[in-house]
Amino acid sequence: MPLSPNPYAALKEASQYVRLFRGKTFVVKVGGEVLAEPKLRKALCEQLALLWSFSIRVVVVHGGGAELDAVCEAMHIPVQKVAGRRVTSPEVLDAAKMVFAGQVHMDLLAELQAAGVPAVGLTGLDAGLVKATRRPPVSVVPDGATEPQLVDYGLVGDIEAVDPGVLSHLLEGGFLPVVAPLSGGEDGAIYNTNADTIAASLAVALKAEKLFFLLSVPGLLKDVSRPSSLIPHATLAELAGYEAKGVVSGGMRPKATAVKAALAGGVPSAHLVSGVAPDALLAEVFTNEGSGTMLVPGLPEAAPAPAGVQP
Ligand SMILES: Nc1ncnc2c1ncn2[C@@H]1O[C@H](COP(=O)(O)OP(=O)(O)O)[C@@H](O)[C@H]1O
Numbered sequence: 001m002p003l004s005p006n007p008y009a010a011l012k013e014a015s016q017y018v019r020l021f022r023g024k025t026f027v028v029k030v031g032g033e034v035l036a037e038p039k040l041r042k043a044l045c046e047q048l049a050l051l052w053s054f055s056i057r058v059v060v061v062h063g064g065g066a067e068l069d070a071v072c073e074a075m076h077i078p079v080q081k082v083a084g085r086r087v088t089s090p091e092v093l094d095a096a097k098m099v100f101a102g103q104v105h106m107d108l109l110a111e112l113q114a115a116g117v118p119a120v121g122l123t124g125l126d127a128g129l130v131k132a133t134r135r136p137p138v139s140v141v142p143d144g145a146t147e148p149q150l151v152d153y154g155l156v157g158d159i160e161a162v163d164p165g166v167l168s169h170l171l172e173g174g175f176l177p178v179v180a181p182l183s184g185g186e187d188g189a190i191y192n193t194n195a196d197t198i199a200a201s202l203a204v205a206l207k208a209e210k211l212f213f214l215l216s217v218p219g220l221l222k223d224v225s226r227p228s229s230l231i232p233h234a235t236l237a238e239l240a241g242y243e244a245k246g247v248v249s250g251g252m253r254p255k256a257t258a259v260k261a262a263l264a265g266g267v268p269s270a271h272l273v274s275g276v277a278p279d280a281l282l283a284e285v286f287t288n289e290g291s292g293t294m295l296v297p298g299l300p301e302a303a304p305a306p307a308g309v310q311p
């Protein structure tokens, strides 16, 4: 929903949220089309720059799954995903290092610099930010199946601990950290860890006010083929209901798990927002109506009504 057409009313509406969120931490996960398409990436970085300029402490976690698929295909490396997570052979991990800590990472940093933001790039290995152990074979129900199957995800890291110290230092210094989805093992190993999972763990460790997932779709949809079936609010219980009905599939599965972990870990709200619709992130932060799906642990509270402005 756009802000009021009256510029002063719009300013008043937004200023309530600016006051509310100044000095608070937002973790923003960016993936999919938003990363790949230069115009969308630029538009996203301009929105992030605005949040940063209002003294909101922003941490970006990026994915790059689609870019890694393309590189693997070009290198004739098989691509296999189960329940939205990648099976990672040593060859896939080598490509993941190039894509996640290289191409995707640099392009995002360059665009943030262009938007006037002092962005600093890190992976989960920097200063022990994301510590992981290799995932043992696990029982998973693949999309469309009813029976679980034993899956060995290979060099995929399950997060054991996060040490957000380096992020806190950067945020204190006014920098905007950008984290790539690679994690480190005790033994010097490097693992591939889903970016949604890293974003949720960092949001909990940083006591973030909000966790955002920017998507190619408008938010959580009742029917993934109908963008108009957007679910504007959901509680954890309602999310569990949608999962049970099979509404949540593919890349939305790790996101649903990440949302549950973040809310259970004390993050007050998680937001599934379009990275494609113009200024959808700003609309989610600065308007009463929002633009995507807001997920909260219990019943959604009424949005704080700005004094003097009708919701
Ligand atoms: N109920 C749902 N609502 C919205 N998207 C869904 C739903 N179920 C499955 N999806 C799929 O999940 C995708 C989001 O995950 P993904 O594309 O992996 O994002 P990213 O690459 O940003 O992590 C959507 O593009 C959509 O195809």
Ligand SMILES: CC(=O)N[C@@H](CCC(=O)OP(=O)(O)O)C(=O)O
Residues within 6 Å of the ligand: 030, 031, 032, 062, 063, 064, 065, 066, 068, 084, 085, 086, 096, 156, 181, 192, 193, 194, 195, 196, 251
């Ligand atoms: C283990 C696992 O699935 N890792 C992900 C990490 C990248 C990611 O999460 O990218 P998106 O957010 O763009 O999907 C992968 O290899 O695709």
